[in-house]
Amino acid sequence: MELRFRTLSEAATIPSRAHEGDAGLDLHSAQSAHIGPGERWQISTGLAVEIPEGHAGLVMPRSGLALRYGISLVNAPGLIDAGYRGEVGVLLLNNDPAEVFRVEPGDRIAQLVVVPITSLEPVLVDELAESARGEGGFGSSGR
Numbered sequence: 557m558e559l560r561f562r563t564l565s566e567a568a569t570i571p572s573r574a575h576e577g578d579a580g581l582d583l584h585s586a587q588s589a590h591i592g593p594g595e596r597w598q599i600s601t602g603l604a605v606e607i608p609e610g611h612a613g614l615v616m617p618r619s620g621l622a623l624r625y626g627i628s629l630v631n632a633p634g635l636i637d638a639g640y641r642g643e644v645g646v647l648l649l650n651n652d653p654a655e656v657f658r659v660e661p662g663d664r665i666a667q668l669v670v671v672p673i674t675s676l677e678p679v680l681v682d683e684l685a686e687s688a689r690g691e692g693g694f695g696s697s698g699r
Contacts, residue, residue, distance in 0.1 A: 594653075
């Protein structure tokens with residue numbers, strides 16, 4: 557199956573996998589930015605993508621950026637619906653308390669993972685089926 561991209565900028569880089577069999581395609585910056593401590597920026601990729609029907613694109617953080625620089629995504633994961641044809645933007649957040657994070661065109665800033673989806677019809681009911689977990693939520697399974 558193909559994943560079709562259209563370049564919107566001369567600075568765009570077509571996504572690729574770092575290693576054969578990797579789930580994520582590396583997304584690259586098409587712009588320069590200096591993201592100060594606690595700041596968030598929408599970084600341009602210079603690309604539009606055609607996610608196949610029955611699938612969704614998930615924009616995921618890069619673990620190396622998180623570990624080394626405290627960089628995460630504001631809305632991790634970002635969701636790209638199959639019908640969207642606009643530019644793919646990445647919402648970077650600098651969690652480092654002191655250092656500015658510099659982005660240059662061509663830098664790998666996130667990953668795109670394409671996953672199949674199931675369209676379910678929402679139905680309002682009076683009760684839900686019981687389960688072993690029940691209503692156990694945050695912290696219910698212990699430390």
